[in-house]
Structures are given as C-alpha cells and as structure tokens.
Amino acid sequence: MGHRLAASDALFARAAQVVPRGIYGTRGPLLVVPGSYPLFVRNGRGARFWDVDGNEYIDYMCGFGSIILGYADAEVDAASREAEASGFSFSQPTEHFVALAERLSQQIDGMAWALFTKNGSDATTYAVQVARAATGRRKVLCARDAYHGSYPWSTPGDAGLLPEDTAHIHDFVWNHLGSVQRLIEQHRGDIAAAVVTPYHHPAFDDSELSANGFLQELCRLARAEGFLIVSDDIRVGFRASLRGAHTVFDYQPDLVCLSKAIANGYPLAVCLGSEEVRRAASSVFTTGTFWMHHGPMAAAHACMDRLAASDGVAQMAARGQQLIDGLQQVATRHGQRLTITGLPAMPKVRFVADRDMFRLQAFCAAATRRGAYFHPHHNWFVTTAHSEEDVQRTVEIADAAMAETVAAGDRPFA
Amino acid sequence: MGHRLAASDALFARAAQVVPRGIYGTRGPLLVVPGSYPLFVRNGRGARFWDVDGNEYIDYMCGFGSIILGYADAEVDAASREAEASGFSFSQPTEHFVALAERLSQQIDGMAWALFTKNGSDATTYAVQVARAATGRRKVLCARDAYHGSYPWSTPGDAGLLPEDTAHIHDFVWNHLGSVQRLIEQHRGDIAAAVVTPYHHPAFDDSELSANGFLQELCRLARAEGFLIVSDDIRVGFRASLRGAHTVFDYQPDLVCLSKAIANGYPLAVCLGSEEVRRAASSVFTTGTFWMHHGPMAAAHACMDRLAASDGVAQMAARGQQLIDGLQQVATRHGQRLTITGLPAMPKVRFVADRDMFRLQAFCAAATRRGAYFHPHHNWFVTTAHSEEDVQRTVEIADAAMAETVAAGDRPFA
Structure with missing residues (x-):
C-alpha cells in the first residue's frame, strides 16, 4: 500500500522509554487501531498533515478540534508572531487581554465578562467553582459519558482518584428528563449547576442533539430550582456559531466555556459569564503563570476575524455535509449502513449493527492507510x-477503504 | 516624577467592565500598591519592559519567574517559530516531544520519565494522583502557606470550594519536623505523598531554606513510612540548577514538577518521575488539547541550551548577589535594616520591624515609579x-527610593 510507519513506530519505542504509556491521554496507539495509524507527525498545512514517515493525510481530527482554519494559517500565525515579537509572558496583561475580553463578552450571547486560562479543564473547573460560589450549593449535574476535562472531578480515568473528588458530581442521562428530575428531587436546594455540552458528543458512541426540548426544559428547571447552567462549548464552539453554540441549539447558559478552536491551535481557554454571576466570579481565586500570554489572544482575534469574514461556519457545514453525503453513497454502494450524527462539521460515524466496532475500526484504518485520517472512536472535525x-x-479513499473492509468481512484487524 | 499611569488606569477601567476583578489572580492592583504600579504592559526586551504609558522598568518579576533569559530572547523565539512554521497543535506529538522527554528524564537527577502539560497546576495535580495510585493512600502533606497551584485542592482562595476539595490535604510547618511527625502519627499508613518546594517561598513572608536537615529527614521519613516526595520545583527550577533544585538542596524526590522558566515564557509544564512510579504514572489518565503543542517544547530545548552554554545559573546568582549587596548598602546608608532571603536569583526582601509592610510597600512603590520594578509581597526574579x-x-534607583521612603516616615501610602 506504500503506507509505512517505521519511523513512527521507532519514535514510539523511544517514547515508551521516557513517557508514561509512551503517549498519554487520548493520542496513544490504544485508542486508534495499532499498526495502521501514525503516532508522530512531522508537519501540516491546511487540511493536510504528513507523519514522520512522510505519509500524507487529509486530516479529520485537526488537533482534536483545535485547528479550525487549517494548519499553519498565515494570518493567525502572523498575528501571534507580531504580538510576541515585542515580548510576552509579562507579569501583567497587555491590551490584547482587554480587547479580547470585550469582544468575547459582546459576541457570545448573554455573556458579560471573560476570564482566560490555558486548558479547557481550567475553564470548566473555574465555572463549577463560580456556580458553587454563586449559589452556596455543592452538587453539579453532568450527562453520563460527557467529557468536561481530565481533572479529578471530571476525568474518565479511575487511578489516583478519591471518592471525595466526585462526591458531589451526579450523572443524568442525556435527553432523559426523568433522570434530571430524579436528581433534583434527591438534591433539592443543594444543586449549584448542570454542566451541559450544546449536544451530547461522547467518545465511542453516537452524538445526540437535544430532543423534545430537553435542554430548554433543563434550563427551565435550573431557573425554577435556582441552579446555574454551564455550557461546555469547548468542542463544538465556533463550528456551530461565533456567538456560542447555545444560540444555535436555543438554550441560555449562565456560564460558557470555550477553548480548542478559539485561536486555531494556540493554547487558550476562556470562561464567560452573565452579569448575574459576575460578583461570584470575582470572589473565586484563580490564576496561572501563562494565562496572560498575549500571543494566543492576538491569534484568537485573527481567528475570529477570518471565520467571520469567510462565513467559516457555513463553509465547514457545507464541507461536512458533502463528506456525510459521500460516505452514505459509498456505504450504500457496498451494501453497508452508516449512522452519522452530530454537527456536519464534526460528524460521528459508525456502522449499523457493529456492536464491537470491529468493522468501524477496519474501515477507519483502511481509510487512514490510504490518506484520509478517520478516527474510529471519536467524532471527526472539518476545517475551513x-x-x-x-x-x-x-x-x-473511503470508497476503496469500504471495498477492502467489506472484502475482509467482519474479522477483527490482525 | 514623570511617572504617569493614565493609559494603564484607562485600560484597567475597561477591563473592570469585562473581566472579574478587572485583573484576576495575583496580577491585579490589590497585590501591589494601587496608584504606583503599571497594570498593563506594552512591550519588553531583555531585562526591561515598558508599560502602556511608555514608562521603562528594569524588571524584577519577569513574568512571575517564567522569563529567565530576558524578554523576546532571539534564539528561543526562533526555535519556537521554526517548529511552528510547519504547523502545530496536531492530534499527535512530534519528535520534539520525545527528544524533550529524553533530555529531561536524563537531565533531572533521579528521574526516568516525563509527562508534559500546560500549567504548573496540571503537573502538581497529576503528581498527587500518581502518588495516590502508587501507594493506594489518600493523604497529602503540604507546608503551610506553600503554593502548589490554584486548583481546588491547593488554592489559597476560599470561595467556590467544598470541604471535600481539601479533605485529605494536611499542612505541616516548614522546618518543623514535629509537625510532620504529628501528621504521620495521625495518618500512618494513609499518607501518599509530601509535596515540597526546594525551599519555602511563601508570598508575604520570608523565604526559608531547609534547616537542620529538615528536607533530608522528611525524605527519610517518607522512605520509612512508604510515602512519596513530590518536588514542586516550578518556581525555583532552573534558577537553582539545570539538574533540578533538589540536587542543590540535597534531597531525593520521587516526582519533580517543572514549569515557569522551562521555555522562557512559552506555556509548558512537566511532571517527571522515578522508575519506581512509572507504572503508577501510566495508570493515571490525564490529557489536554494543547499538551502536545511542540512550539514550547522546541523553545524549552533552546532555553536549556542557552542556560547551559552561558552558565546561566551562576550568572543569575552573581547578579542576584550584586543586587542584594547593593540593597543592603543602600539600607545601611539610610539607617534601615533589610532581611533578604531565598536564592540570590530570586530574593525575597523585607524591612526588619515592618509588621504591616507599609515601609516595604512604600519603598517598592517608590522604586517602581523610578523604573526598578520591585514587588512588595512576592519574591523577585533575576534573569541572565x-x-x-x-x-x-x-x-x-533603590537609593533614591529609600531616601524618599525614609523621608516619608512610616505613614502608609496615600
């Protein structure tokens, strides 16, 4: 096939000597299909990247969503470089900080202030603290299997954790209002917040939009019961709207967390909040050495300029829809059935009747070997x-990969 | 005096509209001396920065220690730019990741592996999780008033927190072995780790080196009682040694956290660990969208190259000692007594018999207005x-500031 991973595997062997698991988190070999996926990248440009063996891929993971204009975007990178050329990482903020806070608190619907951090997890953790400070309550409701970061209160891991880390985190089932109502009855008067994504995008499973007014009813219950709504818009974000995905999915949060694509790959996260929670937000102490780093803030300005000027949201939706339509035609041609869920710009793909996901793994691996980087267990991402x-x-490529997958039958990959 | 802060104050007024407290964390007006300190910076170069009003300062805060070679270091910035020019924030790591893990796990004494994050807090939080996973125990001992990050388990704040956040965090008193022994007796068999800094550097107070073998005895107790030592080397770090400050202060940790100056201002943190805790480290799930960003990793390589080639540690120590000697001479000349503690490269300055710190605030403010940026409540930092x-x-400048301070007597600033 011409797809060699020798350099990638050699780097992984080196990494395994000096890094826990070789590669930690969600990027290691175990979450893709060992033997078919490059584990180390050399360079990228636009929608493409090249691995360390020189294989070229059209990328559908895009830095786990952090790349929204393509790799090495000239305008965004120039904005960052220009800001950093005169120094950065000062003890104090620069004007970029104020200008970006002004812009975002005006642009993100219903928000009055912004607080910048580095990780999405920083922003969600702070939002939970603000909700607890605002309400004087303890409990936080999250959808089962939703991901809100890898800190102890929200991590999908288990080692190194204590029962206290999640003592006041309670799971409801997405789109199952009864499961929310049960939690409200159990913890009435002690619920600080529900943390929701604009739609449910768990790993390893279909994405699910809010159905039958689920999010709207959750917001109504929050008002009635006196708890806050935190919108974890870190993954969806600007792929749905520059005004916050809640404007598309029609709910009104008290706090909004953004990160990932906000600066086209530069590390930045932000927690925004309404006027009502400003006082509570001011009472919560939080800080980080690099949180005033203004290069990523300048990049965020440029990234939003570019997305707005090019109607990037519509463009990504169109390309995503083109991909979905193409994949469905490919599936039909080969007698397969695909379920594709979520926003077109971040589709989650699976085969119908593929419970162990072997067929999905085989298909994604075959496509990746041919140069279309498809992740078997995570939603994909499209860029402008x-x-x-x-x-x-x-x-x-998908057509050839599907032919190979069907010819191989349902046998698990070797 | 020619020291105007109109533009700075105007920006702060804008910030106050759209950011909690205007500036959050440790950078706002309340932690310095309102009216004398610039709150917004325009640019920096080497040891100097210029605020948004155009005032020039010789900087002794240096991005809260993250700047170690001076602002806008040409070589470090070129390394970052070169790495980023071919794309960054990929879904996978690059060779920089492996090379930096190899270098650090060889360079930092006693360490076998490395895991990169963005914030120092990420690294300390992960280290605590690793210690809990390695020991199957819950308790973590920290020195009172030590700072290990702003996440709920370690924040100096109080709003938005729950008792569970710190249920298993217990304070000992630095250099007071009895306070450690008391905790050991209370929690014998349930202590996972002690988190220590290479020396005690609390805000608002003197720095204290380990005395009478305190750190060594703590390590001996850890071995005897089966708990781990986490060295929070985030602030001291390369200002003491490129091999880890524990090699200077003569103790052997199981885990070492570095950040701040590791990449001369680019956002990067790392948790390193010994061979013995590698398995536990591999069991703890942690991840972050931007943690594979290789620009800061390339910058870290360049930063260490420069520090090693120029004997940066010795250079900073010499400049720090020159400053300390000069300040003591100034004090003596004006009939004042200063206590200056900590590493010469990061001195903590106070006046003897200045309990309310008004004299210190007046002196630091007077120096800052004259162009030497002295923080009244935090240790200072010197760069190469x-x-x-x-x-x-x-x-x-300090001489003139001292004359003004003495002339003004002990009255609090207006």
Missing part, C-alpha cells in the same frame, strides 16, 4: 481549509 | 539578561 476537492478525494 | 550595569542602575 478542507476544499470541495479535498472532500471529493476523501470520498474516493 | 540582567547586566551588571542594570543592577548598578537598579541600586541607584
């Missing part, structure tokens, strides 16, 4: 750099 | 960019 021709080429 | 002439000029 994905052209019609890129997606067309991707669908051709 | 501070020249002998810079320090000489600083001492002259």
Whole structure:
C-alpha cells in the first residue's frame, strides 16, 4: 500500500522509554487501531498533515478540534508572531487581554465578562467553582459519558482518584428528563449547576442533539430550582456559531466555556459569564503563570476575524455535509449502513449493527492507510481549509477503504 | 516624577467592565500598591519592559519567574517559530516531544520519565494522583502557606470550594519536623505523598531554606513510612540548577514538577518521575488539547541550551548577589535594616520591624515609579539578561527610593 510507519513506530519505542504509556491521554496507539495509524507527525498545512514517515493525510481530527482554519494559517500565525515579537509572558496583561475580553463578552450571547486560562479543564473547573460560589450549593449535574476535562472531578480515568473528588458530581442521562428530575428531587436546594455540552458528543458512541426540548426544559428547571447552567462549548464552539453554540441549539447558559478552536491551535481557554454571576466570579481565586500570554489572544482575534469574514461556519457545514453525503453513497454502494450524527462539521460515524466496532475500526484504518485520517472512536472535525476537492478525494479513499473492509468481512484487524 | 499611569488606569477601567476583578489572580492592583504600579504592559526586551504609558522598568518579576533569559530572547523565539512554521497543535506529538522527554528524564537527577502539560497546576495535580495510585493512600502533606497551584485542592482562595476539595490535604510547618511527625502519627499508613518546594517561598513572608536537615529527614521519613516526595520545583527550577533544585538542596524526590522558566515564557509544564512510579504514572489518565503543542517544547530545548552554554545559573546568582549587596548598602546608608532571603536569583526582601509592610510597600512603590520594578509581597526574579550595569542602575534607583521612603516616615501610602 506504500503506507509505512517505521519511523513512527521507532519514535514510539523511544517514547515508551521516557513517557508514561509512551503517549498519554487520548493520542496513544490504544485508542486508534495499532499498526495502521501514525503516532508522530512531522508537519501540516491546511487540511493536510504528513507523519514522520512522510505519509500524507487529509486530516479529520485537526488537533482534536483545535485547528479550525487549517494548519499553519498565515494570518493567525502572523498575528501571534507580531504580538510576541515585542515580548510576552509579562507579569501583567497587555491590551490584547482587554480587547479580547470585550469582544468575547459582546459576541457570545448573554455573556458579560471573560476570564482566560490555558486548558479547557481550567475553564470548566473555574465555572463549577463560580456556580458553587454563586449559589452556596455543592452538587453539579453532568450527562453520563460527557467529557468536561481530565481533572479529578471530571476525568474518565479511575487511578489516583478519591471518592471525595466526585462526591458531589451526579450523572443524568442525556435527553432523559426523568433522570434530571430524579436528581433534583434527591438534591433539592443543594444543586449549584448542570454542566451541559450544546449536544451530547461522547467518545465511542453516537452524538445526540437535544430532543423534545430537553435542554430548554433543563434550563427551565435550573431557573425554577435556582441552579446555574454551564455550557461546555469547548468542542463544538465556533463550528456551530461565533456567538456560542447555545444560540444555535436555543438554550441560555449562565456560564460558557470555550477553548480548542478559539485561536486555531494556540493554547487558550476562556470562561464567560452573565452579569448575574459576575460578583461570584470575582470572589473565586484563580490564576496561572501563562494565562496572560498575549500571543494566543492576538491569534484568537485573527481567528475570529477570518471565520467571520469567510462565513467559516457555513463553509465547514457545507464541507461536512458533502463528506456525510459521500460516505452514505459509498456505504450504500457496498451494501453497508452508516449512522452519522452530530454537527456536519464534526460528524460521528459508525456502522449499523457493529456492536464491537470491529468493522468501524477496519474501515477507519483502511481509510487512514490510504490518506484520509478517520478516527474510529471519536467524532471527526472539518476545517475551513478542507476544499470541495479535498472532500471529493476523501470520498474516493473511503470508497476503496469500504471495498477492502467489506472484502475482509467482519474479522477483527490482525 | 514623570511617572504617569493614565493609559494603564484607562485600560484597567475597561477591563473592570469585562473581566472579574478587572485583573484576576495575583496580577491585579490589590497585590501591589494601587496608584504606583503599571497594570498593563506594552512591550519588553531583555531585562526591561515598558508599560502602556511608555514608562521603562528594569524588571524584577519577569513574568512571575517564567522569563529567565530576558524578554523576546532571539534564539528561543526562533526555535519556537521554526517548529511552528510547519504547523502545530496536531492530534499527535512530534519528535520534539520525545527528544524533550529524553533530555529531561536524563537531565533531572533521579528521574526516568516525563509527562508534559500546560500549567504548573496540571503537573502538581497529576503528581498527587500518581502518588495516590502508587501507594493506594489518600493523604497529602503540604507546608503551610506553600503554593502548589490554584486548583481546588491547593488554592489559597476560599470561595467556590467544598470541604471535600481539601479533605485529605494536611499542612505541616516548614522546618518543623514535629509537625510532620504529628501528621504521620495521625495518618500512618494513609499518607501518599509530601509535596515540597526546594525551599519555602511563601508570598508575604520570608523565604526559608531547609534547616537542620529538615528536607533530608522528611525524605527519610517518607522512605520509612512508604510515602512519596513530590518536588514542586516550578518556581525555583532552573534558577537553582539545570539538574533540578533538589540536587542543590540535597534531597531525593520521587516526582519533580517543572514549569515557569522551562521555555522562557512559552506555556509548558512537566511532571517527571522515578522508575519506581512509572507504572503508577501510566495508570493515571490525564490529557489536554494543547499538551502536545511542540512550539514550547522546541523553545524549552533552546532555553536549556542557552542556560547551559552561558552558565546561566551562576550568572543569575552573581547578579542576584550584586543586587542584594547593593540593597543592603543602600539600607545601611539610610539607617534601615533589610532581611533578604531565598536564592540570590530570586530574593525575597523585607524591612526588619515592618509588621504591616507599609515601609516595604512604600519603598517598592517608590522604586517602581523610578523604573526598578520591585514587588512588595512576592519574591523577585533575576534573569541572565540582567547586566551588571542594570543592577548598578537598579541600586541607584533603590537609593533614591529609600531616601524618599525614609523621608516619608512610616505613614502608609496615600
């Protein structure tokens, strides 16, 4: 196939000597399909990256969503470089900090203030603290299998944790209002917040939009019961709207967390809040050495300028829809059925009747070996750099990958 | 005095509209001396920065220690830019990741592996999780008033917190072995780790080196009682040694956290660990969208190259000692007594018999208005960019500031 991973595997062998698991978190070999996926990248441009063996891929993971204009975007990178050329990481903020806080608190619907951090987890953790400070209550409701960061209160891991870490975190089932109502009855008067994503996008499973007014009813219950709504908009974010995904999915949060694509790959996160919670927000102490780093803030300005000027949201939706339509045609041609859920710009793909996900793994691995980087267990991401021709080429690759998958039957990969 | 803060104050007024407290954390007006300190910076170069009103300062805060070679270091910035020019924030790591893990786990004494994050708090939080996973125990001992990050288990704040956040965090008193022994007796068999800094550097108070073998005895107790030692080397770090400050202060940790100056201002943190805790480290799930960002990793390589090639540690120690000697001479000349503690490269200055710290605040404010940025409540930082002439000029400024302070008597600032 011409797909060699020798350099990638050699780097992984080195990494395994000096890094826990070789690669930690969600990027290691175990979460993709060992043997078919590059584990180390050399460079990227636009919608493409090249691994350390020189294989070229049209990318559908895009830095786990942090790349929204394509890799190495000239305008965003120039904005960051220009800001950093005159020094950075000062003890004090720069004007970029104020200008970005002004812009975001005006742009993100219903928000009055902004607080910048580095990780999405910093922002969600702070939002929970603000909700507890605002309400004087303890309990936080989260959808089961939703991901709100890897800190102890929200991590999907288990080692190194204590019962106290999650003593006041309670799971409801997405789109199951009864499960929320049960928690409210159990903890009435002690619920500080519900943390929700604009729609449910768990790993390893279908994405699910809010159905039958679930999010709206959750917000109504929050007002009635006196708890806050935190919108974890870190993954969806600007792929739905520059005004916050809640404007698309029609709910009104008290706090909004953004990160990932906000600065096209530069490390930045932000927690925004309404006027009502400003006082509580001011009472919570939080800080970080690099949180005033203004390069990423300048990059965020440029990233939003570019997305707004090019109607990037519509563009990504169109390319995502083109990909979905193409994949469905490919599936039909090969007698397969795909379920594709979530926003078109971040589709979650699976085969119908593929409970162990072997067929999905085989298909994604075959596509990746051919140059379309498809993740088998995570939703994918489209950027504004994905052209019609890129997606067309991707669908051709998917066609060959599907033929190989079907020919191999349902046997697990070797 | 020619020291105007109109633009700075105007920006703060804007910030106050859209940011909790205007500026959050440790950078706002309340932690310095309102009216004398610039709150917003325009640019920096080497040991100097210029605020948004155009005032020039010789800087002794240096991005809260994250700047160690001076602002806008050409070599470090070029390394970051070169790495980023071919794309960054990939879904996978690059070779920089492996090379830096190899270098640090060889360079930092006693360490076998490395895990990169963004914030120092990420690294200390992970270290605590690893210690709990390694020991199957819950309790973590920390020195009272030590700072290990702003997450709920370690924050100096109080709003938005729950008793569970710190249920298993217990304070001992630095250099007071009896307070450690008491905790050991209370929690024998349930102590996972003691988290220590290479020496005690609390805000608002003197720095204290380990005395009478305190750290060594703590390590001996850890071995005897089966708990781990986490060295929070985030602030001291490369200002003491490129091999880890524990090699200077003569103790052997199981886990070491570095951040701040590791990449001369680029956001990067790392938790390193010994071979013995590798398995536990691998069991703890942690991840972050930006943690594979290789620009800061390339910058870290360049930063360490520069520090090693120029014997930066010795250079900073010499400049720090020059500053300390100069300040003591100034004090003596004006009939004052200063206590200056900590590493010369990060001195903590106070006046003897100045319990309310008004004299210290007046002196630091007077120096800052004259162009030597002295923080009244935090240890200061020296970089390799501070020249002998810079320090000489600083001492002259300190002399004038001391004259003003003494002339004003002990009245609090207006």
